[in-house]
Amino acid sequence: MPDPLMSDPSRPDLSQRAAQRSQPAAKAVVLLSGGMDSCVTAAIARQTHELAFVHASYGQRTERRERQAFDAVADFFGVRQRLVVRLDHFAQIGGSALTDSRIAVPETDPGAAVSSSEIPPTYVPFRNAHFLSVAVSWAEVIGATAIFIGAVAEDSSGYPDCRPEYYRVFQELVRVGTRPETHIDLITPVIGMRKSEIVSRGLELGAPLRLTWSCYQFDDAACGTCDSCRLRLRAFAEAGEKDPIPYRASIER
Numbered sequence: 001m002p003d004p005l006m007s008d009p010s011r012p013d014l015s016q017r018a019a020q021r022s023q024p025a026a027k028a029v030v031l032l033s034g035g036m037d038s039c040v041t042a043a044i045a046r047q048t049h050e051l052a053f054v055h056a057s058y059g060q061r062t063e064r065r066e067r068q069a070f071d072a073v074a075d076f077f078g079v080r081q082r083l084v085v086r087l088d089h090f091a092q093i094g095g096s097a098l099t100d101s102r103i104a105v106p107e108t109d110p111g112a113a114v115s116s117s118e119i120p121p122t123y124v125p126f127r128n129a130h131f132l133s134v135a136v137s138w139a140e141v142i143g144a145t146a147i148f149i150g151a152v153a154e155d156s157s158g159y160p161d162c163r164p165e166y167y168r169v170f171q172e173l174v175r176v177g178t179r180p181e182t183h184i185d186l187i188t189p190v191i192g193m194r195k196s197e198i199v200s201r202g203l204e205l206g207a208p209l210r211l212t213w214s215c216y217q218f219d220d221a222a223c224g225t226c227d228s229c230r231l232r233l234r235a236f237a238e239a240g241e242k243d244p245i246p247y248r249a250s251i252e253r
Contacts, residue, residue: 034069
């Protein structure tokens, strides 16, 4: 009787597997904001790819703190290939509470539910297209075959550029807008997860969630009352874990 390992064409023989192990891993660009979702996405990407990190500062309220988180997470993962860009036009465009100081960031009791029925004022119009465009340009230059982004669809604030269909369409744009020999896959590994599942997955993979930052408003201690903080706090609570970052007020966690 033939050895099933050797006879199954979908499973490489021992020599093939040894050759695969000796080959360098494919390179992936990870869009790393410094937040929890992108950190866990990086931990997932690291399992199969050599990592290159890209970070965008765009005049957001917590720009300095997010950059600090990006550097800390990149150091943790030992990523040397990093690209940091400034997209200052978002502040000029306005229209978002994250980039326009005249628009207040909505605050609610930490225990209240986060509604996704309406697009909130913290939405930055078409932001992820700008981020992805930078990542695609860089990926094509450095020979990366994948771009990972930590978009979350269901358990988020209802941003339209976090929907799965958005990335399916953008994937086609990448295909027709790059060199014929270029093949770049857009990968959204946490898009269908609840936030609590992202926390659990991150802890399972050893992702440094203590280094991440999610607050929309402050960079010394998180407010606990913006949508992003409340989603994060609820996620850790549902995962049965304590959020390791500091908060400005005493919050049941």
